[in-house]
Amino acid sequence: MEKATRQHTKDHNRALVLKTIFANNQISRAEIARITKLTRTTVSNIVADIIAEGLVHEAGIGTSYGGKNPILLSLVEDSRWMIGLDLSHNQFRGAIVNLRGAMRDVITIPMDGHDGEDALKLLYQIVDQLVNKVNHPLLGIGVGAPGLVNTQEGIIINAVNLDWKNLPLTQLLQDRYHIPVSVLNDSQAAAIGEKTFGAGYSGEESMVLINVRHGIGAGIVINGTLYQGDGGCAGEIGHIVVVQEGGELCRCGNHGCLETVASAQALIRKARKGVKDFPDSILPHDPALIDLKEIEKAFAANDPFVRDIVLDTSKYIGMVISDIVSVLNIQKIILVGDMTCFGEPWLNAIHESMLTHSLQKPLLNTKVEIGKTGENSIILGATAMLVNNYSLLFSH
Amino acid sequence: MEKATRQHTKDHNRALVLKTIFANNQISRAEIARITKLTRTTVSNIVADIIAEGLVHEAGIGTSYGGKNPILLSLVEDSRWMIGLDLSHNQFRGAIVNLRGAMRDVITIPMDGHDGEDALKLLYQIVDQLVNKVNHPLLGIGVGAPGLVNTQEGIIINAVNLDWKNLPLTQLLQDRYHIPVSVLNDSQAAAIGEKTFGAGYSGEESMVLINVRHGIGAGIVINGTLYQGDGGCAGEIGHIVVVQEGGELCRCGNHGCLETVASAQALIRKARKGVKDFPDSILPHDPALIDLKEIEKAFAANDPFVRDIVLDTSKYIGMVISDIVSVLNIQKIILVGDMTCFGEPWLNAIHESMLTHSLQKPLLNTKVEIGKTGENSIILGATAMLVNNYSLLFSH
DNA sequence: CTCCTTTAGTTAGTACAATCAACTAATTAA
DNA sequence: TTAATTAGTTGATTGTACTAACTAAAGGAG
Incomplete structure (x- = not known):
């Protein structure tokens, strides 16, 4: 105090x-x-x-x-500009963003295999280019990074894809560009982005955003403020164990993590593995050709095999959401990420799974929706956080 | 804002x-x-x-x-008095408490079977008696109630033992005594009590208190303030499903809830059921004679059967704690309730279960301890909340 | 013992941000 | 045309923390 x-x-x-x-x-x-x-x-x-x-x-x-x-x-929405970065996909994306979240410039560089120092150089390259294009007062740089992030100290604890371990990213960027830097976990960034720029938020409420993609993470907003946790990595739900007996090995070393059964990656794996037993499926019969797009198509066409494996993911997601609601009693859950391509049916299955998996009373008032800010939520959130930090706008 | x-x-x-x-x-x-x-x-x-x-x-x-x-x-610790009530045991306990949490008077009335209106009358009786003994300025009445409580509106949504449903307790007590009233769930009260009167708290930190008794609940303190959730019933973890296949039926209607395998009640049930298969056990061989005291004795004497069933509970508690830590990344976990009688071995087993059940990194800095305020934590917490609400002391 | 330094606590006056009361400006309604 | 209403500004007021300078009381060096 x-x-x-x-x-x-x-x-x-x-x-x-x-x-x-x-x-x-x-x-x-x-x-x-x-x-x-x-x-x-x-x-x-x-x-x-x-x-x-x-x-x-x-x-x-x-x-x-x-x-x-x-x-x-x-x-005056262009009276200040920010640079937002999304490092969570297999291509780095950077943008110049104004105070209303409008993107004034976007740069995308594919990662293909770059990691460690290389990836960092790629990042510098993007920021260098963007900085050169900035011709309005610049508030700072906001980053949404994948993996385990200590958001309070701005350290990437572990980002497997990028091969970054204990990388003090905030420090590095501040030293290089001499402007404020905010580093968030991708899901946390998405949460604050959705809350700031999504429709229908009063600004004071609480919500949990669940980001289901390659991996799975959550961002928690309590009373309008991003909740980061003691170690700055709140919302790391991808490795909650949901399959207790004979669960698959996860990249984290445990068995049966949520990611192993409910991520886009897991779904693709399951489709590739199972397709040979379902010759009637309209999926490509060569497993190597199966990707999320194909699964989405088959799902839309009501392919029974695909329907089963997709809705199976929702069972596990529903379980974890109902656990989160039991703990936090937050009544607004937002889903984002690749997996939201399965739309209403997937959402309904999640909702159903929630209701059968925990005390009903607190769940009855809980709403589950799909996010509105789309693929830009991470970049927008990273910049929104920056603005919040310097208390220029939005919140205190 | x-x-x-x-x-x-x-x-x-x-x-x-x-x-x-x-x-x-x-x-x-x-x-x-x-x-x-x-x-x-x-x-x-x-x-x-x-x-x-x-x-x-x-x-x-x-x-x-x-x-x-x-x-x-x-x-001047007696410059203000409060009345604190603990309704969570099978006897109602009320106390006059001063600003330092010292109890100036305690009244206990056994419940034996009273519920509904009867229980409410009993409650009034206690408060009437206490009010008569008060001879210092009275700040208000703080209540720690069992079951599902909407702490923001002061409504007991559902307290099975008391047969209270949607009882507007805050309103009733305010109308009767014309002083401020604060109603909390028992675990929430214990959490704020432990934080305010337990040793070693700076006042700003976060912690999760897990109350393992007849039922199981949690109280969440974030940055020194009790977190209550949108519907005022955060921390209802007793009905998180932890046994996915063939779990026992819970009083909530679901199967495999945490309470069915890790509460004191569940432990006693399991001991009574299993004792016949373990003639070597030093437990009473008549199941009806087995209670928590007997189990504690046998555990202390290293009875293998009892050791197994006790440590089995810790497995499930550890799972849920590790889920909570994954979500919230809170680094201080406090355990209270009857089950803490199993002390260090139980605690260590919980800690071990945590580490094998989720992403290790965030868990490594998490400490699990047994609470220090003992059986009074609920009464103390209920009154501490009262003081906080009126921002007279402690925090705002 | 004397004088200097340090610390506790008070007093008188200052700075500043929100407020109040009263104003001007511009419009609608009768 | 006049009264009423709303928007926005101006000047004085208020309350709270601050600064600077004070008194009081102690220790320490000589």
Whole structure:
């Protein structure tokens, strides 16, 4: 617990006003005062400051309802830029992102096999290129990285694909570019991205995002703030053991982890292995040709074999979600990642599995949905976190 | 997000000073200023207020280290009283508790079979008696109740033993006694009690308390604050399914819940059932005579059958803890409840089970301990919550 | 013992952020 | 045209933490 000063009060109210402007495309000072319960005087003062900083501008005149017309304020979305990086796919993606999450430039470089120092060089290359294109004030660099990440110290503890171990990424990038850097786990980034830029969030609520791709991870938002855990790696649910007897060996060394039965990787493996026993399946009969796209196609066509193995994954995901809900009693669950391509049927199966796998009462009010920010959620989240950290916008 | 005012600043700093005095038996104004980083002036002002309110008094003169002697301040622990209730055992227990958690009066009434309205009358009876004995300013009533509790609205959703369903306990008690009331789930109460009155807590950290008794529940403290969840029933881990195939029927209707294999109840059941196959066991051979005390005795005497069934419970508890740690990455786990009578061996078995059941990295820094506040933790926690709610002390 | 230094605590005045009261400006409604 | 309403600003007020300078009381060097 730290002492409180006037400065904190001011920062807080300033953030509150900015957040209100961010949440409303166009809004007058008077309306901000009504929403925030600050006086019109205070709002005017704060607005004068943030207009002077270029963050906000007067964008027009509103309609009167029996009085002077309000002056509508609006966020200057390109008044600050950020660089966001998504290292979690087999190609590095970097983008210049503005305050509304619009991408002003995107660079993609395939990884094909690069790892360790090489991968880091690739990363520098992307950032170098993006930095050169930046012609607005730059807030910093936000990174969403795969694997085990200590997000508080910005260290990649273990990213198997990249062969990074205990890499102090925040430090490295800060030393090289001399701007603020925020490093998150990919699922945590997706969570904060979905919450900030997805539709239907008030800003104060809690949610758990489950990212089901190659691996499986979760991002936990509690009362509008990303929850990171003591060691900065909250949400590492991919290695929860869900098959207790005779589970497959996982890359982590244990048997029966969630990833071994419910990730996209696991699904593909299972399809390749099982297809020979189902000659009627419309999947390619050569296992090597089977990928997620093919499985998706077959699923859409109601192929029974594929239907079975896909819905089998949802059973396990539902189990873990119901465990999480039992522990946290969070009522909003968002699913993202490649596996969401199986849509409603998959979602419904997950929901059903949840209900049969734990105490019903707390689960009944829990909603499970598919995320709305799509493939950009990680980049957006990484940058949103950056903005949050410097309390310029969005939250305190 | 609410607006910030001067009042918030003041409340915050006042709470900060009070917390510092609470955490240090005797402390001078100057020392408080050093710890809190407030100026001596500000500390003096706040201290003047809280002395006027009788919460704190000047308790003596400290030793000088080359200057004027400091005046030592100390909490007046009996300046406020609270009533704490523990409804989670088969006897209702109520106590008058002071600001340091000292019990000034305790009343116990056996429940034997009373439930529904009867149980509520019993509760009123206890509180009536306690209220009559109170001769210091009373802050309120704190309740730790068993079963599913919505702690935000103070409603007992479902307490099987008491046959309470959707009972608005906070409302009822407030209407009857006209003082603040806080209702918590028993495990949540134990968690906040352990954190406030247990040794070795700085006040800002996170911890998960696991309460293993008749049933099993958890209380989650995040950054020093009890985490209650969207529906106010976070920590309901007793009905996480841990036996996937052929698990026993649980009172919740599902099969294979944690409670069916790891609670004290489950252990007793298993002992009674199995003892006939182990004639060498030193347990009473009449199953009806077997209770937790007998099992504890046999365990201490290294009875192999008992050892096996006791350590079997730890396997499942370890699994669930490792799931929780995977999700939350909280590094301090506290175990309380009847089952802690099996001490170190049980604890070690839990720890071992954890390490084999999930990703090791985050688990390596996780410590598992047995709680220190004992049987009073629920009453203490219920009252501590009360104090927190009114931000008089401890935290905000 | 004297004087300097250090520490505790207080006092008087200052800075600053939100507030209040009263104002101007601009519109609707009667 | 006038009254009422709403938006936004201005100047004075308030409350809280801060600064600087004070008094009080102790230790230490000579």
